[in-house]
Amino acid sequence: MIKNQNQIFQEEFEKLNTEQKRAVETTEGPVLVTAGPGTGKTQILAARIAKIISTADNKAEDILCLTYTDAGAIAMRKRLLQFIGPDAYKVEVQTFHAFCNLVIQENLDYFGLRGLDAVSELEQISFVHKIIDNFEKDNPLKRYVGDVYYETKKLLNLYDQMKRENWTAAFLHSHIDSYLEEIILSDELRYKRDSKYGKKGDLKVKEYNAIVERMMQLKAAADTLNTYQDLLKQNGRYDFSDMILWVIDAFKKKPEILSHYQEKYQYFLVDEYQDTSGAQNEILQLLIQYWDSPNVFCVGDDDQSIYRFQGANVENILSFKNKYIPYGLVEIPLINNYRSSQYILDAAKVLISNNNTSRINPNKNLVAKNPDYANLDNAPTITEYHNLAHEAVGIAIQIETLKKQGVKLNEIAVIYRKHAQADDIIKYLQVKNIAVNTKKKIDILHEPLIKKIVQIMRYVSAEMHKAHTGEVFIYEILHYDFFNIPPIEIAKISVNVSNKNFNERKTSWREEIKNAWSKRPSDLFTQNSQQGKELMYASKVLEGWIQSGINCTVQQIIEKIINESGILAQCLTNADKRWNMQLL
Known part of the structure; x- marks a missing residue:
């Protein structure tokens, strides 16, 4: 029937x-x-x-x-x-x-949204870079050295959070001001006893100023959301939030x-x-x-x-x-659970009881009702460690012990909150020649090798569009290990550039790098100076890439950078060559 x-x-x-x-x-x-x-x-x-x-x-x-x-x-x-x-x-x-x-x-x-497309991740990054490029000199987020676009991911995360929670910049400003008013009165920022830094009860000025600086950066970041939204609108884009x-x-x-x-x-x-x-x-x-x-x-x-x-x-x-x-x-x-044993539920209650302030039913006792699981004799052991380092070593030692006892490695699993927490465990196990299988998503744009290539691309793009606007990148680029230029030689050029610009004899890094290797050997370098050759080579390939920016596709330029910079040769001889080649 x-x-x-x-x-x-x-x-x-x-x-x-x-x-x-x-x-x-x-x-x-x-x-x-x-x-x-x-x-x-x-x-x-x-x-x-x-x-x-x-x-x-x-x-x-x-x-x-x-x-x-x-x-x-x-x-x-x-x-x-x-x-x-x-x-x-x-x-x-x-x-x-x-x-x-x-x-x-x-x-x-009503919405009038015909013709809009979802924004891609690359477009999001491009829009944020435009925002950063237009920062005023006194903007707390403006950087003059290192990665000037360092705040990109943080800004995108903030935009997403503000949209998801429907927060305005004014809302954040108000709460930040309230927080600063509260924190200055808190015991955490007061000395507990007399010391050379201050008397008991005095404000910890250094710590307070550091908090204020972070909050001013957050305010400045929140203020850029409207600009980001305008860029989305101007380019016919939207995101799901x-x-x-x-x-x-x-x-x-x-x-x-x-x-x-x-x-x-x-x-x-x-x-x-x-x-x-x-x-x-x-x-x-x-x-x-x-x-x-x-x-x-x-x-x-x-x-x-x-x-x-x-x-x-x-x-x-x-x-x-x-x-x-x-x-x-x-x-x-x-309260009736059909998925776990009572041992698991009781252990979970012990841990979750720490969250009583944010629970509706803090006295809730879950009961295992599935007969297939309820009475399984597999009580978990809860171990407390002094810190994360002790925890990592402790877990690794337990795995090593289980291996010695004949337990198959593919029957052992480590569950963690963040991938970073597993790094120390993995390193210890690798030292002990214990095989590890882990899977995680990698943002290759944050891998050191790729960040170097991206930084070079930023320099090339800036110089290609307007001469000498990529100066903020070059000091870092010359320090990349595949160029193998001694830091002292880069420092000399930096001093020369600063001195000449201070004395109104305007110059640029590109000019000074070329002058440095083109001078007579006795003037700056010895006759067979390897440093001179390395500096000369770096200058020539950088100039070549700038020229290629006009005549080649982006893919071809990246290929030139990988092949001509020494990146590829370095990757092939590196201990992590397999991983590096995957990144490339």
Whole structure:
């Protein structure tokens, strides 16, 4: 006998525990479910949608389900197909970005965004470089030596954060000022006892000034967001965070657009609520603000506040709870776990208990309910170390011990938060000739070898467009090891340039480098000076690359730099030659 969707739903519903059933059946009003991994969140979301559709005159089109990832949306749709069949495609199951794109596409006349393309990473970098190039001399972010574009990644990260949280520069300025007012009064910046640096209670001026300097840099960085947005607009580009901000702006300025979606959707469900950004949360709040007690169902994990580095933000859950308690908020904690053993859950509770200040249910005790895992005899051991260095060595020694005991290396795994934490462990294991297999994404633009090539390209580009505008790069470039020029010789040229410019005998690095090797041997170098040859070679290849900038493609110039600079020869003789060749 073929089962219909209703039978399948009823069978699955009966498998739910008491709290899960309560979450499914409480279809009206605000509901907050706190649930961690392995508690059946996706199942109850799908079952709840099926329950709503089966009640009264509700239709699938009345429901908006917002997820954090595309994978979450796909998983939800598959589960719905089991419960309600083809009607699953009528339920609006979208990520926040996809929903905002839907709003934009349905209101193109208002948004006027035809012809816009998503900005590429290279374009983002180019726009930020333009911003940096136009810094005033007194801008706290302006650099005159080293990598003048050092702040590029930081600025892009800040722009992304400001957009995701819908922060303005004025908002950041205000909070920075408040922070500085608070920090100057804090005990952390006061001497605890008399010393040669100050008396007990005196302000630690050096530390305070360092904080002020960082905050001024943050203010200056925040002020550049509008310029970045203007560059995106001028070039017909947008990023995904812009879509959410556009819709927020439209909902606020054009009430009829907002009211259309408030009338269209009567039930709102949000998965992974702790992962929503400030801007995403504002989209939700605007949609449900029409009702004092909206039919909104949010599922979040307050324990994931430990994943703040990945974007988890438990503050959204706390603010939602506080806002809707007066309007009959129903709170449902899911404590039955179907994925882990009780040992694992108890150990996790010990660690997570440190986050009590940011948890909704600090006394929550998860219970292992899956008989296949619940009673597994594999209690974890928690080891505390004095510092990260001790931890790295301790873990490496444990791995070495396990190997000596005959444990296969492919049965040993190390899970860490950041790749940098594994570096010391890997180095120790390599010294002990213990093979390591690790995978991580590498931004090759931050690899030392590639950074050198990029810096040379910046110099060539600057000199090609306007002579002597690449001076800020040349001092560093001449120190690159593949040129093998002694630092003392570079220092001599630097002094010559400074002295002549100070005495108004204007000169440039390009001229002084050429003069240095073209002088008579007795004048600057000895007859067979290797240093003179190296300086001469560096000068000739640099001049050649500048000329190539006019006559060759970018790819050809990069090829010339790799071949003619000595980079390729150096890579082939280096201990890390395989890795270096992969980078090239």
